[in-house]
Amino acid sequence: KQEVTQIPAALSVPEGENLVLNCSFTDSAIYNLQWFRQDPGKGLTSLLLIQSSQREQTSGRLNASLDKSSGRSTLYIAASQPGDSATYLCAVCARDDKIIFGKGTRLHILP
């Protein structure tokens, strides 16, 4: 059974710092992995989608990497801003099209 773990559960960093969020999954037979952002009381906003054949994806200040063999993905945020404060969720799409989420990392950027 696929399990997705996100560490840390919460993180506070000063504005301007670069930071890394981690996501691990137990079954490497995935189709893709997607990172989402969730603001309080809101739905999920897609940030980056990485196919199983890809190693990384970039969008602006965000870079997501995928190491399928070790069951890990990281989301790198460069030059963090207060507006980056949110919960970040990673979701794994397994071969049977089931999407399994981690519990998320609550990020707080200190002005």
Next chain:
Amino acid sequence: EAGVAQSPRYKIIEKRQSVAFWCNPISGHATLYWYQQILGQGPKLLIQFQNNGVVDDSQLPKDRFSAERLKGVDSTLKIQPAKLEDSAVYLCASSWDRDYGYTFGSGTRLTVV
């Protein structure tokens, strides 16, 4: 393109009452998902539709939850009767093809008192 539409945004009901949520996916998206997100947890899949057929409803509490997707477009999720532990955000998502990822709606926050 228009996003995934959900209504209502908020709902407060008493336990044992019934409630229904509505979702309209992105036009052309064949796959539709309903997720339940309890505070502090990641979303949990309740049911997955492919067009108007059910692909996976293994985690749907069928004694009280039901969902339908008529004509393969919009969908409704119903809870009857509601319990206190049903308090959560109910998220709808749709996808054209898994290669393109998934788009989520804003969710419906349900509070059962």
